[in-house]
Amino acid sequence: MQAAPYHDDVAAGPPGGHAVWADTSDGVRLRVGLWPEGTRGTLLMYPGRTEYIEKYSDAARELASRGYASAAIDWRGQGLSPRSPHDPHLGHVNDFRDFQRDVDAFHAACKGADLPRPWHVLGHSMGGLIALRALHRRTDIGRAVFSAPMWGLPLTPHRRFMAWGLSWVGSTVGLGQRLAPGAGKVADPAAAPFDGNLLTTDREMFAWMKRQIVTHPELALGGPSLGWVWAALREMHGLARDAAPQVSCLAFLGTDEDIVSADAIHVRMGSWKDATLEMVEGARHEVLMESEATRARIFDRIAAHLDQ
Template sequence: MEAAPFFSDVDDGPEGGRALWVTAADGVRIRVGAWPADGARGTVLLFPGRTEYIEKYGRAARDLAARGYATAAVDWRGQGIADRLVKAPLKGHVGAFSDYQLDVQAMRAAVAEMGLPRPFFLIGHSMGGCIGLRALHEGLPVDAAAFTGPMWGIAIPPAMRPVARVLSSVGTALGFGNAYAPGTVRNAYVLVEPFEGNNLTKDRGMYDYMIRQTRAHMDVALAGPTLRWLREALAETAALASMPAPDVPCIAFVGSDEAIVDVPAIEAQMAKWPGGRLVRVQAGDHEVMMDTPETRARLFDAITAHFDAHNAARRTTAARA
């Protein structure tokens, strides 16, 4: 592993943020970043969503550090400044969703290399929630998990879902898997969508934060997904929906104004999760970790209270006291 670029000029995270290049088992190079926290009582493995990158979560890392947790985040293959997978770098693409689990394994190796403190906890946002749920099924060693706007389904009108499945499957089979999925943007969302009417956040300051980061480091920009990504995402979310919930304490959050992921799929997943708790964020959009200061404070208070309650190391120490 070697040092990777870390954009401290725009992350607005805790001091000491850094990143490493890590090569996944299939040879794809990804980037793993981390922010320390003085006296941390564990580390949050933060799985970003599609189009996202490490530095976007600098403020989230600051909120977590203030509550006693270090944070590690990842540039998944095909986004951030990890290896892009098709010639047109703005296209969001993946060969198979199972490939993201190779990135999870590489991230775990980097976290060990960085010496981040145990125990580990998971926060998965959007596509990172899909990847994270699969990782839990495959034994990701975390004491507890939290999800925000998890992509356990995509917000496609019911009448259009069969069309999306057929189009993405047939298009990929005919050799058009690298083509943009219909109706998707051809540049970074925050650079083409004005704040008014956006589906990410109600907080203008946070939206400006995303715009500023993307303009300062255009290499992190990502546009819409390809037909292959859509086919693989639909297949993965359907597979996960058919499985029992993992035996990991879980809390999930969904905005009342969520318009990107499928809310009924989140409700169904949490309804079968033993002891799982679903929290509805009033007036929240897709990125509730990047909403108003008041919403973010309540959110991170709830997440870290959940982690504290299931922190095995902390419970053991308390029992010995």
């Protein structure tokens, strides 16, 4: 596999971390981060929208200290993977099933790197939606972990109607790669203040995330496109109608979650035969990037779940 850039200067991963390129079946070259040291198995991390592999290096370090190797991916359209030619700062995809091509390339790269088995998945936010689909179609996944999975969005009935209508019309008439209305507030993530942020209550972790994209602005991503919104709504609606996968699942959700729908997570977890939902008191959307004490408890719980 061909080596890809890995920004050690802003990463916090264990020794041996590096990145490689992985090609999808439709010719998209994606960046995959690998932290191969571990003997108890591997956790394949599916990042959320706007995220990139360096942001998961802290999680890789926590996992390595508990005996697990790990890997993460830059989905198409974000990180250092190819972006929209219309606007490289726009989060865009035409169909969420395209992400399953990314999943297949990701798993193939992990196989090529001979990462230790068994393999498990961790899906955060948008990555939780992608992981849910992957659990239905892949057989190489042992157990699942979710962090604030995007199984629904907290929209009022009026906003939901507008989201469906505008995204469908925009995508249909060729405006799918236009910024979705109301997304401008996340257009410059490097300028986002800590006060009032929806991601974490931990000031140091927030500063670390900002330092990554200030140091390497090519990693930053702005708001979603109308096409992304249309694709996400269709995928959430479709998966909500499917039965839960036959995989043991552990999910975490902050009590101060305000980005994804807590109700949708409770409903899905309630229909899952072998699933546990753990509420993280006072945490926001990035439950894996809260205080050091909170992270230690969460990763201890993850390791215990994977060891079962």
